[in-house]
Amino acid sequence: MEWNDTPSIDPRAAQATSVSTLSETVSSAEPPALKITAASSNPQMFMLPWELPLSQWPTNLFVNLPRGISRHVVRFVHVGDEVYAMKEITRQVAEREYELLRRLRKLELPTVKPIAVVAGRKDKNGEPLEAMLVTRHLKFSLPYRALFARTLRPDTAERLIDALAVLMVRLHLSGFYWGDVSLSNVLFLRDADAFTAFLVDAETGDLHGSLTEGQREYDIDLARTNIIGELMDLSSGQLLPGEVDEISIGNRLVDRYHSLWSTLTDVDKFSPDEMWRIERRVNRLNELGFDVDELEMKTSEDGRRVLVRPRVVDAGYASRKLLRLTGLDVQENQARRLLNDLDAYRTSTWRQGEELEIVATDWMREVFEPTVRMIPPEFRSQIQPAQFFHEVLDHRWFMAERVGHDVSMQDAVTSYIKNVLPQYKMDKRVLAAINADADSGVVDDEYTYSTPAPAAAPAAAASDDDDEYDQDASVWAS
Structure with missing residues (x-):
């Protein structure tokens, strides 16, 4: 039985900004003066030294955070109370990536938040400088090299791969072809005993109504190859536990991806008296962290079988x-x-x-909030409150198991802060080494950023009607 699908781009992502990226082959003139296209207004953006190459900005503007390896110059910069990631890149690519990230955010996918494109930059002699893509720093996140620079569990590589597999499935379900999947293009947030992966680099990506199997498999194969290479690089730097098999970890990504994709998209077939299997399928998806907003159900031509698959997940x-x-x-x-x-x-x-909402209010006041208020000030930028609470619960359980009786939350927090939390502090020498490695990867060559996607059905044309633009996508110019 055929499932009649007509792939089309989600209307939420049809036109996310006023930036025109209809053709990368047609190069429009550079702006005659500084032009900032931004998703939100921050007047302090104008106070930055745009007339200087990013690598020459005053060091007091920089935030000393671990950076991932990039082909371009990247720095974290204080802009008022915010921390932004600045990336020097050609204007056409900056505008295209800004547009793509905005569209992915409209689809509620895990990506960094695009803030602005800065074009029309010139030095004091009037010579043109590269444009900049500005994104908001993802608080509490780390690149994979920074995670391995700390003392972590031997299964860290597997947990990172599992997070990347979930990210790839979510992006592919939304029609996003990545084109450059690697650990370097992802940031990771701790998520209880696992990680959550966020897309941080969309230079080579493209958004379609849906992806062909060939496009998905190309992304998967590229991811496997890149990940094996990145893990081998970690191993050569003695950052990877000796028992980790790089090739096995790369293969794990493929297996995890296909397993999750199958769970989310396969058609269930059963007889009409087995309708309980629908609930089992939905419960399984819920256990994996997915909401099923819509199911599609059909009967076979002879009426003896029911066919069910998730439609909106x-x-x-x-x-x-x-x-x-x-x-x-x-x-x-x-x-x-x-x-x-x-x-x-x-x-x-x-x-x-009692109503769960009422109980939840008391739990927040009596349990959660008193616990997270005990996070020492110097660690509040290092660990999320929810992650702190989770790890304290784990620590409390291990303490109770060791002493043979219940342990109070107060005692558990005190012990955790003394014995476990200091591991979150990164040694300054390690941080300097990570950022030196990141800088060593800079190519900053306009011919290295674009990898064409395999052929696919043409995406729906974006509307040229100004009324379709978002109200919150503003343009500043001087």
Whole structure:
């Protein structure tokens, strides 16, 4: 039986900005003066030394955070109370990546937030400088090399690969062809005992109504090759545990991707008296962290079989539930852990008959907030409150197991802060080495950034109607 699909780009992403990126082969004239196209207004952007190459900016503007390897010059910069990532790149590519990131954000996909494109830069002699793409620094995130520079569990590589597989599936389901999948193009957030991956580099990407199997497999094969190479590089630098098999980890990505893709997209076939299998399928997707907003069901031509597949699947099942109950916006596995603790609190206080929303309010006031308020000030930029709470719960369990009786939350927090939390501090020499490695990868060559995607059905043309543009995509010019 055929499933009649007509692939088209989600209307939310049809036109995300006023930037024109219809053709990379047609080069329009450079702006005669500084031009900042921005998704939000921050007047302090004008105060930055745009007349200087990024590498020559005053060091007091820079934020000393670990950077990933990039082909271009990248720096983290203070802009008022914000921290922005600045990347020097050609104007056409900066505008295209800005547009793509905006469209992906409209689809609620895990990417860094694009802030602006800065074009028309000139030095004091009037010579043109490269444009800049500006994105907001993803707080608490780390590039993969920084994660391996710390003392981590031997299975860290596997957990990073699992997070990348989830990211790839989500992007592919939305019709995004990446074209340059690697650990270097991703930032990772701790998510309870796992990680969440965020797309940070979309230079080679493209958004379609849907992807062909060939496009997906190309991305997967490229990811496998790049990851094996990156892990071998870590191994040569003695940053990878000796028992890690780089090729096995690369193959794991392929297996995890195909398994998750199958779970999300396969058609279930069963007889009409087995309708319970629909609930089992939905529950399985919920366990994986996906919400099923719509199911498509058909019968076979003879009426003896029912065919079911998910039609609208969104990630964030647990995080949305926690947000609704408490207002906490956290990662999926963190949300699942916090919901479990909320359920335990509800049971221990004999309040199973009360509305969960009321119990959640008391849990926030009596349990969660007092715990996270104990994070020392010097670590508040190092660890998310939800991650701190999760790790304290783990630490409390290990303490109770060791002493043979319950341990108070106060004692668990005190012990955790003394014995575990200091591991989050990165040695300054290690940070300097990571950033030196990042700088060694800079090519900054306009001919290295574009890899054409395999042929696909043409994407829906973006509207030229100004009314279709977002109200929050503004242009500053001088």
